[in-house]
Amino acid sequence: MDEHTDGLGAVMGPEPGPGEPFVGRDAELGRLLRAVESASADPVVMLVGGMGMGKSALLARVVRRAEASGARVLRAEGSESESNLSFSTLHQVLRPLSAEVDGLPHRQRTAIQHAFGTGPVPPRHADVPDPLLIGGAVLSLLSALGDRQPVLVVLDDAQWFDRASLDALSFAARRLEGEPVTMLMTAGDGDHLAGFDRHVPALVLEPLDNAAANRLLDLQPKSPTGHTRTRILRQAGGNPLALVELARAATAQDAAAGLPSAGPLPLTDHLERIFAARLDGLPATTTRALLLLAAMDSTDSPSAVSAGLLNTEGDAWLPAEQAGLVRRTGRDLRFRHPLVRSAVYHVAPEGARREAHLALAELLRDEPDRRAWHLAAACPGPDAAVSAELERTADRARAGGGHAAAAKALQRAAELAPQREDSARLLVDAASSAVFTGDLGWVEELTAAARARTNTPSLLASAAVQAGRLAVLTLRHTTVFSRLADTAEAWAVAQPTAALDLLAGAAVVRFYSGEDTQCRRIQDILGRIPEDASSAGLRTWVRVVSGPFDGRGEFVSLLPQLVTEAEARPEQLTVVGIMAWLLDETPQAVRAFDAAFDRWQVQGTLPEGLGGAVAWAYVERGRWDQAREACARTIEVGRTAGLDHAVACAATVDALVLAHQGDATAARARADEALTLIDPLESRSVAVYARRALGAVAAAEGAYETSYHQLRMIFTTDGAPVHYHASYPALADLAVAAVRCGRREDATRIVERCARALVDNASPRLRALISRARGLLADPEDAEPHLRAALADPVLEHWPFERAQALLDLAEWLRRRRRITEARAPLTEALETFRRLGARPWIERARSEARAAGLDVTDTAPDALAELSPQQEQIIRLAARGLTNREIGEKLFLSPRTVSSHLYRSFPKLGITARSQLRDLLDAPSRGSVQ
Structure with a gap:
């Protein structure tokens, strides 16, 4: 038996001998082997334990078993020095797959090449690769490999992975269910891994008994x-x-x-x-070689060997091997444990460490980013030249989407900057990059450090804006609002531009929280900020977001001018679109969003404040597939960045669409998820949206008492809206449930109170919804004027689902009055709209009413779409447009295998056998006719 054994009784190092005894970890090994060998096991398992608990050795056993059974093993090992280098871990994982990367779809391949700094220089508008595209590329690669053989991805010491790689790997990990791919990770006790903290089973290595x-x-x-x-x-x-x-x-x-x-x-x-x-008494050549090995990272090592700086086959290593410090296999040389590396590095004199890093920096002149970090490690104190090198490294990292790496480089550059003012500027820049990691604690640390180094008003204001930018997206609405408002008030005169930026963020928080006292505070501070022509758009934003129905007419009249000013700035078009949505100018909002996305293919790496408006506008406009695509993106970005509030916002939109489409289980799960992620008293907007979705689910199931209970919760005890914007659109749904469960009087009180609150500021859409609610709640003989008023304005055609609901209400009333001939036209139009939207519960209700009106409702084969789940129908529609499985997967954040599986299960339900039949199926004149 070898004299060096680890805690499992196996040989230390990456490849334990197969015959070594195994002590105290049989249960853990069995659990990992089941994960690898069983398709029904969890596709991702996190092995957690402190230093020396045997994590790496356990993985080595599993790897050996997997390779023996024919699996393809991809691996990466984290190191502290490489955690500063963007996509370094992902490069380790994908290094053996260069041919497969070349075979990816163009956008995914370009994103990967850009992230790794290879391939053609991207156009200016795509300077920052889309992180979800990179995650999708990883998923596509793993799925394609899985088509040929089982795949095992081994990620050791993940606490040292760079953030950009973690984001891409976590994206793929969340979609491995059903794939012949297993991901095994190790991390230390208490380590936070972005994207992997939730829903990933953890296998904790406890101390041996x-x-x-x-x-x-x-x-x-x-x-x-x-x-x-x-x-x-x-x-x-x-x-x-x-x-x-x-x-x-x-x-x-x-x-x-x-x-x-x-x-x-x-x-x-x-x-x-x-x-x-064990270092004591080693020859000087051995000590120097060990220090060089300790100072370098995994990518430096081959370069050092090839340049002769590190001779892994020389006699210098024999004493280190005999001391049990390193293990050598051919030209591959590794420390026996990360603690050996740490010991070698930290016991060395400071001067020796500097010499090692300078030697490596000299070797890496063609790799400026690695060279910059070695130069920084060699710095005994401030150094302007090295600080500038790190700043350039940050620029390159940011261009490749590595915001965490950029922030780290800028933070270290700030530490090395000789001038305090330069240091403060670099810290503010670091905070602006750290914003995109979603780590508010880090952003606040950086901005606090910047404030400690400068009294320059512009830098202090910029630091406050950076911290506020991310804080807006978190759950801490009350605390964040106070901070933003207080700072905006303090800067109102001295730094009006920064104050207005902060107030714009405070307005977003006001929207999320729905707190009326915040609106009054915003108005007061806005009055103190001097007006300037260049800030007119931002002032309008603050006013619209914090109170869209106070002066709605004025705001609507400003929209065309704002659109014109934003035409050359796609990101600004989304801002105008959000304002249009808040004002119930949904058609204009959708046009702005469409134009923005046409010109701005690569969207931001974080959800913007009120980014959910995009999905809501598409829902209202009847473009439900696009709404769900927008939700999917926001949910993924939010989960990756750890922004629960963004996830909850998107989940509520998705839940409402799923409820309208008849997928009650999925809709309820989405809404419940949103409610668990937020505090309903802190985030009233999300709570209201979730209740609206749950009310729609219950109504679709015929549980009107439950529906009323859910919808009643979005109004206060005395009938006021819980949220100044999100509550109003539920008035008609509340009336529907009230009529069917005997709560007419209570609902009437709420509707009338809301109508009085809006007075003349209600949009045509809200006036129609109030009219519809009044018609439903009125005595039958008094209902007709209200029901017709709900359909009177031609502009209401832009809200097709709500219009179809109103048409069905009118048709039902007419039929009950025995005016059957009049009922048939609105019935026919309502049914066609519900069919086009895929609103299955409403299709069934309209068909039942049509039969009761004596109409002949004939279904044709394409109505088989009703047998599909909403996701299957979404995939079918994209396939019918000619998109490949990979393109569909890229759009919906699914693997090509998952798309293929959905199609395979859908074809028999549709009565077809080939993809080529889909277009004819969906282009049929009618998916059911009414005669």
Whole structure:
């Protein structure tokens, strides 16, 4: 048996011997093997444990078994030095797949090449690659590999992965269900991994029990006994690596030096001391070679070997091997454990460490980013030249979508900047990049450091704006609003532009929270900020977002001018679109969004404030597939960045569409998810949207008492709207449920109170909804004028679902008055609209009413779409437009295999056998006729 064993009784290093004993980890090994070998197991498993608990050795066992069974293994190993380099981990994973990357669809291939700094230089409008495109490319690659053989992705020491790689890998990981792909990860206790913290099963490596610990000691070449064994067991605390290394130290020639005394030192310090003690007496050439190896990262190593800086086959390594510090396989040389590397590096004199980094920097002149970090590590103090190198590194990282890497580089550049003012500027720049990671704590740390270094008003204001930009997207609405408003008030005169930026964010928070006192505070501060022609658009934004129905006519009249001014700035078009949506100018909002996306293919890496308006506008306009696509994107971006509020906003929109489409289970799950992610008292807008969706689900199921209960919760006890914008569109739905469960009087009180609150500021859409609600709640003989008023304005055609509902209400009333001939036209129009939208519960209701009106409702084959789930129908429609499985997957954030599976299950339901039949199926004159 080899004298060097790890905590599993297996040989230390990446490839344990197959015949080595295995101690105390059989259950964990079995769990990992089941994950790899069983298609029904969790596709992603996180192995969690402290240093020396045996994570890497467990993975090595699993890898060996997987490779023996014919699986393709892709792997990456995290290192602290590479965590600053954008996409470095992903490059490790995909390095063996260059041919497969070349075969990706153009957009995905370009995104990957751009992220890795290879391929053609992208056009200016695409300077920042879409992170979801990169994640989709990873998913496509893994899915394609899985078509040929099982795939195992091994991600060791993931706590040291760069953020950009984690985002791409977590995107793929969330979609591995049903794929022959397993992802196994390791991380330390308490480590936060962006994108992997939720819904990923964690297998925690606990300390070995006393029996297992003793068995492991028995297997050592010189098994300790007596007091020494007792002392080792007590100090190791069940940590396998500690047991092995303490036993080794206790039996060394100088046992007193090798075994630390009992004390409060952390276990990692004990182990580092053990490894550091083994450096004593090593030849100088060996010590220097070890330090070079410790100072470099995995990509530096081959360069150092090829340049002769590091001779892995030289005699210098033999003493290090004999001391149990490194393991050498051919030209591959590795430390036996990360703690060995740490010990070697930190025990070296500062001057020696500087020399090692300078030698590596000299070697890496053609790799400026790695060179910059080595130069920074060699800096004993401020250095303007190195600070500038790191700033250039940040620019390159940002251009490749590596915002976390850019922020880290700028933060280190700030530490090295000789001038405090330059340091403050770099910290503000770092905060602007860190915003896109979603890590508010980090952004606030950077802005606080900037404030400590400067009194320059413009920099202080910029720091406040950067922190506020991200804070708006979090759940801390009350705290964030106070901070934004207080800072805006303080800067109102001295820095009016920054103050207005902060107030714009405060207005968004006001929308989310729905708190009326915040609106009054915003108005007061806005009055203190001097007016300027260049800020007119931003002032309008603040007023519209915080109170769209106060002066609606004035705001609507400004929209054409704002659209004209924004035509050359696609990102500004979305701002105008959001304002148009808030004002119930939905057609204009959709036109603005369409124009923006046509000219701005690559969207931002974070959801913008009120970004949910895009999806809501598409819902209202009857473009439900596009609404769901927008929701899918926001949910993915929000989950990746850890922004629960953004996820909740999109989930409520998706839930309402699913409810209208008749997928009650999925709709309820989405709405419930949104409610669990937010505090309903802090985020009234999301709570209202979720209740609207749950009310729609219950109504579709005929549970009108439940529907009324849900919808009643979006109005206060005395009938006022809980939210100044989100509550009003539910008035007609409330009336429908009230009539069917005997709550007519209560609902009438609410409708009339809301009508009085809006007075003359109601939009045509809201006037129609109020008229519809009044018609439903009125005595039958008084209902007709209200029901017809709900359909009177031609502009209401732009809200097709709401118009179809009003048409059905009128038709039902007419039929009950025995005016059947009059009822047939609105019935026919309503049914056609519901069919076009795929609103299945409403289709059934309209068909029943049509039959009761004596109409002959004939269904043709295409009505088989009703048998599909909403997602299957969405995929079918995209396939009918000629999109490939990969293109559909890219659009809906699914793997090509998942798309193929949906199509395979859908074809029999549609009565077709080939993809070519889809276009004719969906282009049929009618999916059912009414005669």
